[in-house]
Amino acid sequence: MGRLFAVEIVYRGIFQKKLAANISRGIVLAAHKEGKPGISFGRYGDSPERNGIPAKYFAIVATDETTLEEGKAKYEPKEVDVTICVDDTLFKGVESWAWYGLQPINKLLKPDGALIVTSLKEPEELIPLAHRKEAPYKLAVLKGTPSFSGLWVYKDDHTDVRILGAIARLLPELFGLASVQETIRDEWHNELKATSALRAFERIGTATVTPDQGNPQEPYKFEMPKWTEMREGIAIPGIPLGGKVKDPVTGEEGGWRPGRNTTFKKWATRTMRPVVDFEKCIKCTLCWLQCPDSCFDVTPDGYYDANLEACCGCGVCEAVCPEKDCVTMVNETRFEDNSSQWEAWRKEPAAYDTHLAEWIKDRPERSHGFRFKGQYQQELPNEFARQG
Amino acid sequence: MAEVIAHTPERKPATEKTSLITGSEAIAVACKLADVDVITGYPIRPYDTVMQYIAKLVSNGEMDCEYIIAEGEHSQFEIVKHASACGARVFCGSSGVGWMYAMEALTVTPALRIPMVAMVGNRALDDPGAFGVEHNDALAVRDLGWQLVWVDNAQEALDTALIAYRVAEDRRVFLPCAISCDGAFLTHSQALVKIPSQEKVDEFLPRYDRGDLLLHPDNPITVAPQANEDWLMEIRRQTAAGMERSPQVIREAYTKFREIFGRDYGNPFFDEYMTDDADVVIVGMGTLSNPVRVAIREMRKEGKKVGFVRMRWFRPFAAEELAKSLSRFKAVGIIDRDFSLGAPHSSGVLATEVRAALYPLANRPPLLAFICGLGGREVTLPDVKNMTDKVYAAAAGKPQPSTQWIGLRE
Secondary structure, eight states: OOOEEEEEEEEETTTTHHHHHHHHHHHHHHHHHTTOOEEEEEOTTSOTTSTTOEEEEEEEEESSHHHHHHHHTSSSOSSEEEEEESSGGGGGOBOOTTOSSOBOTTTTEEEEEEEEEEESSOHHHHGGGSBOOSSOEEEEEEESOOOOOOSSOOOOSSHHHHHHHHHHHHOTTTOOHHHHHHHHHHHTOOHHHHHHHHHHHHHOOOEEEOTTSSBOSOOOOOOOOOTTTSOSTTEEEOOOOOEEEEOTTTOOEEEEEOOOOSSOOOGGGOSEEEEEOTTTOOOOOHHHHHOTTOOEEEOTTSOEEEOTTTOOOOOHHHHHOOSTTTEEEEEGGGOSOOOOHHHHHHHOHHHHHHHHHHHTTTOOOOOSSOOSTTHHHHHHHHHHHHHO | OEEOOOSOOOOOOOOOEEEEEEHHHHHHHHHHHTTOSEEEEOOOTTTHHHHHHHHHHHHTTSOOOEEEEOSSHHHHHHHHHHHHHTTOOEEEEEOHHHHHHTHHHHHHHHHTTOOOEEEEEEOOOSSSOOOSOOSHHHHTTTTTTOEEEEOOSHHHHHHHHHHHHHHHTSTTTOOOEEEEEETTTTTSOEEEEEEOOHHHHHHHSOOOOOGGGOOBTTBOEEESOOOOTTTHHHHHHHHHHHHHHHHHHHHHHHHHHHHHHOOOOSSSSEEEESOTTOSEEEEEEGGGHHHHHHHHHHHHHTTOOEEEEEEOEEETTOHHHHHHHHTTSSEEEEEESSOOTTOGGGOOHHHHHHHHHHTTOSSOOOEEEEEEOGGGOOOOHHHHHHHHHHHHHHHTTOOOOSEEEESOOO
16 A cells, blocks of 8 residues: 555635645645646635635645545545645634634644644744644744735735745655646746745754643534434524623623624634724724624723624724724734733723734734735735745 | 405304315315415416416405415415415415426425425426426425325315325424326316315314424524535434324324314325225326226226226325235336336336335336326326236236337327
8 A cells, every 4th residue: 555645725715715726736736746646625615715714725645546545535634744824823723614613723733744834923933822732743934924815816926836845845755846846837837936946945944843832722612413403494593692791890781792603703714803992992883883793792881892702803893993093903823812802901901001002013914815906016025025 | 466465354164065166276275274374376377277266265355365476486485485484374386397497496495394385286397388287397306305295186185285284284294295286187177076164174274383493583593504514414314304204194184184074085195996806906196097997997897807006195105005005916007197217117207116115025016117198198098908908918927118108109
C-alpha cells in the first residue's frame, strides 16, 4: 500500500473562495508532476457563497490510484498532513455553516503535522488563540496580510503560490519546489509568481507547538438528536423570547437581550469586531436598528452592547454610527474572549478606556473586501513590501 | 381570488338520502360533510367537475369554506399546504399534467406532514392532449409519502374521501392522501349514491388537531428550514414511520366506518371478487373492474374459474397480505392502465410492484403483465377474456412475453 496525503485549506466564504480553490488545485497539479494522482474538492456541505463563513477545501494525493481510493472513500479526510489557514482570525476555531459546534483549527492535524498560516503576527502571538492539542504540531507563519478578495475580484498577491512553496519545504514527500514552479509556469504563466514560491520556500520556518500551549477551553459541542427525538414535520421550535439585562455594578435589571440560537453561534464568521466607546455614544439607536443579526443588547442604562457570540463582524454598525470613533471595527486576533464590553466598562471604566485606546490606536485597516475603485492597485505594492 | 363566505349556513340534521350524482359530485359532497375549511381550485378536465360542484355548494349557501381559485396548480397545492399547516382542513385536486405542474408542491407536502386530501381525476399525461384515463398522473408521487387510493364507483368515492380525512389527519400518520377517480367513467357519470347524515359524519371525523406542529403565533416554530446531510436521513425516517403506521390507521378507519355508516368494505386494501374457488386471477385498479367482473361472470358460465383482485390502496401497499392472497392461484394477470417505460420486463407500475410483493414467496405463481385501456380506451369484454386465456396459458407453463399490450391495433 502506498502513501496517502491530505491537505485541508481553511478559508472564509466569498473573500477567499478563489484563493482556496487555487491552492488546492496547485497542490494536486504539483504532485501530479511527480507522478502522484490526486483530487481537489470544496466541502459540499459548506456555503462558500456567504460572507466570511468558515469553509474548507481539500486536496487528496496518493502515491498510486489504489491508495487514492482510500481518500476518495471518505466524505472528507478525518486527518490531514497539512492544514492551511489563510486567515489568522480562524485560529480561534471554525464553525462552518454546516458544522454544529466549534472545530479547533488544528483538529484534523496528524501528530507533527504542519499548520501553515498567513499572518503578520509572530508564532507566540498566534499560539494562544488556537485550542490545545494532545499531540505536538508544527506552526509555520507565512508573513503577509491575510489575502481577502472581493466577490468579483481576485486579489493576486501571490498568497496561492507562496503557500505551495511553503508546502514543498515542509512536506517534500508530497512535491518539491521544482514541481511547484513548473506548475506555476503551466497554470499561471507568470515568472514572478514562480519567484514568490521560491522566496516562501527559502524563508518559511516552523515552531513546534506542544500540548501545554494554546487555548485550554473546551470547544462547545452539540449533540445531534436521534430521529425519534426530533419534532416531526421539519418543525423547529422557535427561540424563546429574550429577557432583561443585569447591570454588574448596581444589580439593576432593564433593557433587552433578545433570545438567540444556542447551538449556532456566529462569531467564527468574524474577522473584525465592533468595539464601542460608551463615553462617546449618544444612544441614537442606529447600530441596534441596522444590525442585520440583531446582535446588540440594550443595557439597563440605555446603551447598545454588541453581543459577541451573535455578532458576525459585518461592520454595518461602524458605518452607520454618526459619532467619530464611537464604534470601531478591530481585527479579531486582538481578542481572546467574547465577553461583554459594556460589563467591562461598567465595572472598570478607566481600565476599559485604556484598552479601547490601544485597540483603536492605528485606525485598524478593514480586512475584507474592496470598497472603492483602485483599492486593489493601491494595496498590492504595500502588501509585497510587507511580505519582503 | 379569495372568496370569503361571511355567513355560516345552517347545518340541518339531515337523515341519509339517496342522490343521483357523479363521482366528482360525490367527492364535493364529502367535502361539505367533512366541513372542509380551505379549498383551492384550478380547472383541468376531468378534475374540474369537482370544483364546479363545490362552487355550486358554496354559492347556494350549503357550504362554508374559503374557496380560492389559484393561478395554476402549483399555487393551488401550495395554498392548501400552508392553510393546513395553520390548522385548516383542506381539499384540492387536479388531473394529468396539471397534477404534474404541481409536482414541487406535491413533493414537499408529505415531509411537512400535511394531511391534505386531494382528488386526482385520472387523465392521460400530455402529449398528445387527451382527456381519457391513465394512472400515470397519480402514480408519479408514489415514492414521495403520499397515500394513494383508487375507487371504482361514486359511493366509494364519497366514503373514501371521509375515510381519507380520518386517516390523513390521524397524528400517527399526518400524511397527504390522494383519491384517484378514473376520468369519464367515474368523474362524469352519475350514479345513485347514499348521502350520509351530518351527525354520523361528525361522529366519524374527529377535529383536525395539528398539535405542536401548528403554525401559529402561540406555538412559535420554523417550518422547513435549510438542512444538510446531518439531518436528511432522520427527517426521511420520520416520514417513513408515518407511512408505516398508516395501514393500522386505515384498518381502524374502515372498522369505524362500518360501525357508524353500516357499509362494509371488507379488506380495506384490496377487494376480492369470486376468488374463493378461482384458478387464476386478474389484478387491476379503478373502473376497469366493471368490464372485468362482467367478463368473469361470462367466463364462469364457460367453466373457467376466474377471480378478480381490485387494488384499492396503492400506498401504503399491502404487500404481505396481497402476496398471501395471490399465492393461492395458479397464475396472476395484472392489468396496468399506466406505463413505466424501460421498467423491468417493460411492465406497468402495478405489475412491477405486485411482482416485487410476490418475490419472498417460496412458490410464486406465474405473473403476466398487461398494458390496457390507455388514454381512456375501453377495456372490452373480449380484451378481458383474451387476457384471461393468456393467464391460463401461463398457468399451463406456456412461454410468452412477460408484458403484453392488449386492445392495440396491430
